[in-house]
Amino acid sequence: MKRLLPTSTAGSLPKPSWLAESEQLWSPWKLQDDQLIEGKQDALRVSLQEQQQAGIDIVSDGEQTRQHFVTTFIEHLSGVDFEKRETVRIRDRYEASVPTVTGPVSRPTSVFVEDAKFLRSQTDQPIKWALPGPMTMVDTLYDDHYKSRKELAWEFAKILNQEAKELEAVGIDIIQFDEPAFNVFFDEVNEWGISCLEKAIEGLNCETVVHICYGYGIKANTDWKKSLGSEWRQYEEVFPKLQKSNIEIISLECHNSRVPIELLELIRGKKVMVGAIDVASNTVETPEEVAATLREALQYVDADRLYPCTNCGMAPLSREVAQGKLNALRAGAQIVRRELLA
16 A cells, blocks of 8 residues: 555445345345345445545445355355354354354355456445454364364364465455454464464465454344453464564554554554444544544554544444445554654
8 A cells, every 4th residue: 555544444344235234244145146146236335435425545345245244254164064063152252043053164165256347347445355264264163073173173264265266366466364262362462363263374475464353233243342450462472473473464452452562563564454443333423533543553653554444333323324435444543643744
């Protein structure tokens, strides 16, 4: 990006009400067959237009064509039985009924490439595309085949690398891997989580991101956050090794997250997507609040390496609130950009 402080979103954006129930995760589609395909493409156009109207510099698909940031990818893989379900604890926060890995996992065909090709045809702006990270994928399943989190994650990393290379080939500029599990399983992250991530980006020429957040603004996550105390220092556990990794950009939750901003010093030299928008609140930030978060981050991140962003995805929010937050992100970044260029 040639522009100083280019803005971006972390992941999902609200879906139009004619495609799925608004303000809900896992909402079933309201359309079927060819109408669903057309509806998803229309939603991609709408989401793109809303980002453009808000002045977002690096656009995304807003995850309009998927119901969930992890499961939709897994649904397209062989070796996972969605009818055979077990109850597991997700990221050590809450219990959920999940599919079972019953055999070797593989990717029979591309998952998001056609959607990415369509979005690329609609804009000349830089596009960032999110994929689930290997560790977070493992944490969303019951493994009855490999019986090894590390081995399953490695297989997922190879599959993700195949998908990422095809996304790059159709014109995606930045590929992001969502790894909220990095905030929980510190020993595994340092032992094999980052090496799996590096396997997923192997051979890519486009920029790569790891997004480490505290999750959507849903009750299970907000309840967990209340148990973390007044300072959230989880990033401290994995930053030193991430700083030495081949991942180019680190995407973080900063605004209203109780993360000590000085922890960013541990990844100095990396590009950082600084989450300056709280997705767990319906209150729309003022531009000055966004600017204040960015100014704090600039103490530890060089200006040409700072990307203003949202904390996480905004699918559970109303379209009106989400649009207001995107406008605030752009306006806050403009304030700081003017200060830097003065």
